[in-house]
Amino acid sequence: MKPKILFIMHIPPPVNGAALVGQYIKNSKIINKDIDSDYINLTASFSLEKIGKGGYNKIKIILSILKKVFTSLKANDYDLCYMTLTAKGAGFYKDFLIVLLLKLFRVKAIYHFHNKGVSKSSQKWFNNFLYKITFKNTKCILLAPSLYKDIQRYVPEENVFFCPNGIPKLQTKDEITKIENSVITPCKFLFLSNMMEEKGVLELLKACSILKKEGYPFNCDFIGAWSDITEDVFMHTIHSLSLENNVTFHGKKYNQDKVEFFETSDVFVFPTYYHNECFPLVLLEAMQFGLPIISTPEGAIEEIVLNNATGLIIEQQNVDALAKAMKFMLKNPSIRKQYGLAGKKRFQENFTLDIFEKKISFILKNTLK
Incomplete structure (x- = not known):
């Protein structure tokens, strides 16, 4: 008889890392092959703009999720519950209600974290009390060893698994364009993420301005969905920095629609400081x-x-350091290629x-x- 597992996790929309991983798990033949799986969507915000915000409709969605969890637990004898637990804030309080149901039905739980913030949040006595209940007799999956310090107060290391995310292979030409080392042609930088201020969008525009002024x-190219950076703010910034001939916004691109941009770019830039x-x-x-990357030491x-x-890893919110890294990549195409090949090999392995x-x-x- 196959073991029975209840998966409570985020599934798109909206499109973000945790939701995409949830979709991969749900569709995985490898994961679901030898188990009897039930799935409940934990998402209460179906657009980027509504994440972290309340409202009557969200309360209705949360109550609906709780009802589905209660009904499933009552009707089935689960051997395990896999849950993508939110680390802090309103999302954690919502998830804690589900945790209480799991405790009530005495279901073994394993939490998969795609965010962080337990350590800081636990400084408040009430949160500390809730975390002690949440983590008692459970196991956790973290994306990297460097993230363990966030939960080490509550979970011994022997109860923690480390599993980096993985992504499906997109169709590529499977070759890296030959670069002429002797000629510096216009270098193509690419930013692809949700258009959030904390993703470093404005810092990248300011760094582009430095490159332009220095000739x-x-x-x-910028690709992503508007968030707290609106189209008006973005276009105004481009005009104020005179970047109309250097910067282009292409909107949202998913799956194979992204391939053209990855294949025709030289460097990927992701100057995030998103908490x-x-x-x-x-x-x-x-x-x-095979793109070399400029990013920051956030998370893992x-x-x-x-x-x-x-x-290259640079200091967060440091426009001068970002511009310096971009100039280095621009002036050293052979090193770009070397970094890109090493990164591609690291991805495949x-x-x-x-x-x-x-x-x-x-x-x-x-x-x-």
Whole structure:
């Protein structure tokens, strides 16, 4: 008889890292092969603009989720519950209600974190009390060892699994364009993420302005969904910095629609300082296409991008450091190619969807034992 597992996790929309991973798990033949799976969508905000905000409709959605969880637990004898637990804030309080149901029905739980903030949030006595209840007799999946410090107060290391995210391979030409080392042609930079201020959008525009003033030939493409950076703010900034001929916004692009941009770009730039950033899937996509990366030491990024090996890690919110890194990449096409090849090899060895699915399958089987 197959073990029965209840998956409570985020599924798109909106499109973000946790939701995409949830979709991969739900569709995985490897993970679902030897288990009897039930799935409940944990998402209460179906657009980027509504994440973190309340309202009557969200309360109705949360009550509906709680009802589905209660009904499933009452009707089935689950061997395990896999849950993508939110680390802090209103999302954690919502998830804690589900945790109480799991405790009530005495279902073994394993939490998969795609964000962070437990350590800081636990400084408040009430949150500390809730975390003690939440983590008692449970196991956790973290995206990288560097993130363990966030929950070490509550979970011994022997109850923690480390599993980096993986992504499906997009169709590529499977070759890196030959670069003439002797000629500096306009370097093409690419930013692809939700258009949030904390993703470093404005810092990147300011760095582009520095490159333009110093006369460097370059283009920078922006791809993503509008968020707290609106179209008006973005276009106004471009005009104020006189970047109309260097910067282009292309809107949202998903799946194969992104391929053209990855294949025709030279460097991927992701200067994030987003407080919830843990393991950005977009960096894996850039590595898959052999792009060198400029990013920051947020979350587990330094365990994805190896500084001076597959890209450059710079200080957050430091426009001068960002511009300096961009100029280095622009002036050294041979090093760009070297970093890109090393990154592509690192992706193939560590971050494919097949590797991720096998690790999650192993973790679930191990936890069931």
